[in-house]
Amino acid sequence: MKAMLLISAVALAAGVASAAAEDVTVGLIVPMTGPFASTGKQEKAAVELYMAQHGDKVAGKTIKLVVKDDTAAPDITKRLAQELVANDHAVALMGFGITPTAFAAAPIATEAKVPEIVTAAATAVITQKSPYIVRTSFTLPQASAPMADWAAKNGIKKVVTIVTDYGPGADAQKWFASTFKKDGGAIVEEIRVPLKNPDFAPFLQRVKDDKPDAVFVFVPSGAGAQFMKEFVEQGLGKAGIKLIGTGDVTDDDQVNGMGDAALGVVTTHHYSADHDSPENKAFVAAFEKANGFRPNFMAVAGYDGMALFYHALEATKGDTSGPALIAAMKGAKWTSPRGPVEIDPETRDIVQNIYVRKVEKKNGQLYNVEFETIPMVKDPFKAAKK
Ligand code: DHB
Numbered sequence: 001m002k003a004m005l006l007i008s009a010v011a012l013a014a015g016v017a018s019a020a021a022e023d024v025t026v027g028l029i030v031p032m033t034g035p036f037a038s039t040g041k042q043e044k045a046a047v048e049l050y051m052a053q054h055g056d057k058v059a060g061k062t063i064k065l066v067v068k069d070d071t072a073a074p075d076i077t078k079r080l081a082q083e084l085v086a087n088d089h090a091v092a093l094m095g096f097g098i099t100p101t102a103f104a105a106a107p108i109a110t111e112a113k114v115p116e117i118v119t120a121a122a123t124a125v126i127t128q129k130s131p132y133i134v135r136t137s138f139t140l141p142q143a144s145a146p147m148a149d150w151a152a153k154n155g156i157k158k159v160v161t162i163v164t165d166y167g168p169g170a171d172a173q174k175w176f177a178s179t180f181k182k183d184g185g186a187i188v189e190e191i192r193v194p195l196k197n198p199d200f201a202p203f204l205q206r207v208k209d210d211k212p213d214a215v216f217v218f219v220p221s222g223a224g225a226q227f228m229k230e231f232v233e234q235g236l237g238k239a240g241i242k243l244i245g246t247g248d249v250t251d252d253d254q255v256n257g258m259g260d261a262a263l264g265v266v267t268t269h270h271y272s273a274d275h276d277s278p279e280n281k282a283f284v285a286a287f288e289k290a291n292g293f294r295p296n297f298m299a300v301a302g303y304d305g306m307a308l309f310y311h312a313l314e315a316t317k318g319d320t321s322g323p324a325l326i327a328a329m330k331g332a333k334w335t336s337p338r339g340p341v342e343i344d345p346e347t348r349d350i351v352q353n354i355y356v357r358k359v360e361k362k363n364g365q366l367y368n369v370e371f372e373t374i375p376m377v378k379d380p381f382k383a384a385k386k
Pocket of ligand 1: 039097098099100120121122123167168219220221222248
């Protein structure tokens with residue numbers, strides 16, 4: 001109470017209405033339309049769920065969420081970030097559906113000293129673009145290297161990699177290949193498919209001729225269903241070629257619609273809606289009740305992004321300055337629906353379990369069922385650079 005009175009007195013002295021002084025804006029910039037709309041849909045639903053469950057009052061402030069659709073176009077992201085900081089006085093920016101949009105906001109975060117909480121984009125280098133970037137999603141090296149280790153240990157000797165041709169795809173390809181070769185495996189061919197309007201069919205035809213034991217794939221969230229359809233149509237499964245990848249391809253937003261062709265696909269990732277923990281069961285139940293669809297890895301990262309912001313604002317006792325918030329985020333630890341997580345104080349990236357999962361049918365629904373855990377994996381890209 002005493003603190004509240006003090007804040008009111010300061011606000012009045014500054015000639016500002018006290019109610020306005022206590023509102024803090026968080027800007028969520030995500031693609032709500034266009035080819036990456038599922039990312040925006042998942043993130044928005046999860047952030048709103050977190051706020052509905054935890055209330056909008058933190059350390060004497062009222063959190064106001066402002067959602068902006070950048071359509072995944074970096075020039076729009078940049079303008080929206082500038083407007084949120086300059087006009088809405090946003091104290092944190094969140095979201096960033098694809099790597100180029102996370103890059104676009106970085107100079108604004110640096111200049112305005114406003115935290116940029118990346119809850120989707122996953123190219124390793126992103127957190128190095130500004131000291132104000134913190135990430136609650138994952139990195140492609142973090143998810144890809146464990147897939148290579150598992151493949152090498154499970155009789156897979158020859159692999160063709162096929163990835164979307166931009167930052168995260170390049171990371172996935174590089175870290176899968178280097179790890180797999182170190183484990184004694186061979187990469188037969190490395191294929192990159194355009195980000196815009198991808199047509200996998202001609203590439204997959206080529207893969208069939210290569211006769212690898214497996215295809216390793218990375219496509220961004222939202223592109224998995226089309227990839228899977230063309231994998232089946234080109235007859236790769238029938239030719240005895242296994243499909244492995246990071247969990248982006250068997251995204252929980254789409255996996256249930258992929259049909260039995262997806263059964264048995266093994267991937268490595270940090271989140272499955274099927275993750276067996278009390279925290280996840282509660283999260284999935286509440287999310288499905290509020291939205292009528294299943295949360296995916298984008299949702300859990302949005303939920304945790306808001307959890308991290310709430311934690312930081314509590315820790316600073318309501319101080320919204322960027323340096324104070326970032327300092328409070330470094331080293332934060334909590335139990336996410338995905339399992340235990342920690343923000344690496346050195347890299348500002350998330351340290352988390354990576355799970356090996358297989359698509360299976362449970363009660364008539366397709367899920368990524370986890371069967372192995374690699375505990376508390378740090379982004380290997382930054383570890384290697386030390
Ligand atoms: C990125 C986007 C995705 O949808 C995804 O699943 C992984 C990475 C990205 O652009 O960084």
